[in-house]
Each structure stands twice: as structure tokens, then as C-alpha cells.
Amino acid sequence: MTSPASSSEVKYLIESSEGNTFDVSGAALRQSNTFNAMFLNIGADGPIPFTDYNEATLKKVFEYCEHSVNEENYSGPKHQDDLSKWDLNFFNEMDQKMFIDVINASNFLDIERLTSYCCERIARMLRGKNTQEMIKVITLPTAEELEAKQKVEEKKAAAAKKVAEKAAETAEKTETLEELPVQQLVQTTRNKLTRKYLSFSNE
Amino acid sequence: MTPFPLLRLPRLALIPVFQHMEPSEIIAFSLLSNRAKNLVKMLWKPSVKTISFLVVSNDLSILAYLSNYDKPLRLHIKTKTVNGMIPLSKWLERVLDVLNSFSIFQINLHGSPQLEVCDALAILKEVRHLYIMANCPNSFAKKALEILTPVTTETIMFKIPFESQEELEIFMKSNRKYLSIFIEGFSELKFNMDAFLVSNSLRLSLREKSLSARRIKQFLSNWLQNEHNSPLEHLTMIIDESVDRLELLEGLDAVPFSEKRTFHYSKDLEIPPNTFSGGYDVRGMNGKDATITFEGGYQRTRFDFYVWN
Structure with missing residues (x-):
């Protein structure tokens, strides 16, 4: 269910790891550099298979993309302080597992803005901490x-x-x-x- | 708070994580484990402009200027190993490995009660300026010089940590680049300028206002008679203004020269050429030519002795 990507009204079908499909707007999808590189010019014949990620994760990722459709082009990392209330709610309502799944999916789909915000959130956990303090906030085997x-x-x-x-x-x-x-x-x-x-x- | 499984993230996603972190936080992260260090090395490529060390009492501080970061990186570690803390040598090796630079721009040594600090410095491959500060204990300074002299371009001493002329001469022979001694009363101590004759340094600098014309002349006469095959290229001394220049030049067959000339140092010294006018040319028994120049200053005279290649 695809067509040339020039129109923002166009909907694409996305397939998740469960085999479920759901609609995502072309404008939202174009925030993914992976999508742009793979399907933008040639179109896709049938649902686009992002089958390494489950439906809940993909929906969460594209919920973010749909929301930020009208925002100006991404121009580099921003701090959490610059995030809107909606953005903060979006991140705060995720549990740790979902957060990691979203980072993985966002990283694969190469959605710069979302990946950057997620990574800044992780960096915040480590901010101002020394090695001994870091051991308490991240699961990492010590020497x-x-x-x-x-x-x-x-x-x-x-x-x-x-x-x-x-x-x-x-x-x-x-x-x-x-x-x-x-x-x-x-x-x-x-x-x-x-x-x-x-x-x-x-x- | 549930610990965050950072290593479950895709490696490429860690790059923006590091971009959001301060260099000191990344270094702290790299000290967690070898795995963490390898991740940092793989994904964070800092461009180091300069690194400087300061050793004072029980602390070693590092100041590093990195490209793309406005603020310098400042790190501190206790030189005395405390239980549960990573030993200094291992810490230093990890930090420099992550910064991918074992070349240090400047080290200021005020000394430490822990002599093993010097052993930790043995991993350095290049030191541009090594400062032995006036309050540095002799034992610490001697050990540091023994370890660092082979990799140091310029050694600046605000004290002479050696007990005798013999010890000083042994050190002078080991120094093969540039040595500056900023110490008043050099000649009043148990040292004399013979150490300069046996030195293997390419450039020597001595701030010694109490040196007499007679002693400087003695040094020059010895050099001209080529008693030692010194590789010296340039000797600078800050001497008292009262030193009689004519008395100093007397008997050296010095020929006045007034034109502008450019002196080039050995590549090892990484010092730009020096252009000067005038001076007095002298010739050694071995055929080597040298030029003596004087430059007056406030209550002092700068004496330069250039040996032409």
C-alpha cells in the first residue's frame, strides 16, 4: 500500500515482528533516514517489513514522528530542557524496556531527533558522576x-x-x-x- | 532506580550518548572496566590539543585541551593508592589510552611523598616541557629526571636536586636536548660550569647573575680548546650587567660582526630559527665557528653563545 512519497497525505503500511500491519503517514516516515534511503524513491510493494521490532515499539516510535512532523528540521543535539511538555510526557510514560526498544528501533530507522533525545536522557543518568557512582546507575560488569x-x-x-x-x-x-x-x-x-x-x- | 543496561544498546547509539556527555564523564565511564574502555576508544575519538600534568603532594592533576570542547578536561587522582581505588599507574594508562595520546605538553613536578608516581610516568612517550619546581624533594626530582629525561625535549629546573658536581655531570650527559636552569647562586652552590662542557644538551640556558667574567671566560676558553666534544648549539645566560664584556672577550681572538644572521637549531629541538644582528665570532681548535652576543636589560645582560653547524 504505497505510492510516490511526494505527498504527505500518503499512508504507508508497516509490518511488525508479530506480522501485524498498521498505517503511518509519509511525512512521519520521512523522518527515518533508513526509510528515505530504502523506499522513498522507488516506493514499496506491499507492507514495509520492520519485523525486527514489535508493534508496540514501532507505534511508539511513529507516534513521536507523527507528532514532530511540523517541527523544523533537526539541527543537532538538544538538551532535555528544550523539550516540550508533550515530549517529556512521551519519554516519562515509557518503562525501561520500552525505552531501550525505542532506542534500538529509532537507531535502526535512523530518526536523528528521537535518537538524540533518547541518548541525551541516558547521558543525564551519568551526568556529574564519577566511576564509583556510575556503577550504581548502569548495569555494567566491573573490572x-x-x-x-x-x-x-x-x-x-x-x-x-x-x-x-x-x-x-x-x-x-x-x-x-x-x-x-x-x-x-x-x-x-x-x-x-x-x-x-x-x-x-x-x- | 533500576540500573540501566547500557551495553544492551546498539554500539552506534552510544556515539550520541557520548556526544551528550562531558569528557570527564566519558573518562569516568571508561574506567568502569576494560569493556567500557574499549567501547569508549571505539566510539569516542577526541582530538587532543595539549595535555599537562601537575604533581603536588598526594595529587596528580591532568589538564587536557580537546578540540570540539569549550572547557578543558580536568582530572584528579590521589597518588596514594587507597583500598578499592584503581592504582595510579593503571589509571594513568587507561586515561591516556582513551585520549589516545601519550605525549604530554607540560609536566610540573612539585613532588610527592610517593616515589612510585615516577614509575607511573614511565608510560609517557614524549614530554615537551618538564618543570622541576623549587619545592620538589631531591629524591623525587632525581627519579623523575632519570625516567623522563630520555623522552623530554626541554627540562626546566628551578632547583638542582643533585648532591655533587659528579651527579650533576652525569645528568648533564644524559640530557640530549634542551636544559634550562633557573636558579640564582648556581656558582655559590657546589657546582661549576665544567658541567656545561661535558653536557650533551643541544641548548643550555642558565640564569645566574653571580657568574663572573673570569668564570664565563674560562668556560669559553675550554670550549674553544675543544677539551670536550660538546654537541652544544646554543648557550644562553642571564648575567649581571656589571660583567665586563671586553674582559670576557679578551684573548679569545673574537672578531666583531655587524650583519644580520639567522641561526637554525637541530630538528630535535623543534625551535624556530633565531635571527640576530652583530656579535663576536670566535673559532675553536676543531674549526667550529661560534658567535657571542650581548643584549642589555634592566640590571642584567643576556649572553648568547651560538655554535654554527
């Missing part, structure tokens, strides 16, 4: 945790290496047995059985 994680991984790798070596050793033995002449094979098996019997008897 010590990473070191501990690395040690665990090293242990795991060492254990895996041992298992692999044992498997290789077993395979080698099996191979050796297969290569033995029949008489020797019989003798080897007998020895093994004897050892097994002895070990049982010792118990």
Missing part, C-alpha cells in the same frame, strides 16, 4: 566481575580441553585395538578382563 568471569571461562575452557584430550586418547586406544592382530587383541581383552576382575575382587 573485578569481568576478571572473575574470565577465570570461570578459563576454568571451563581447561575442563573442556581435558574432556577433549580424554576423548582423543580413547579414540586413539580404540584405533590401536582395531589395528592389533587378532591374537594380540584376544590377549589384550583377556588382560583387561583380568584387571577388571581383580578390581572387583579388591572391592
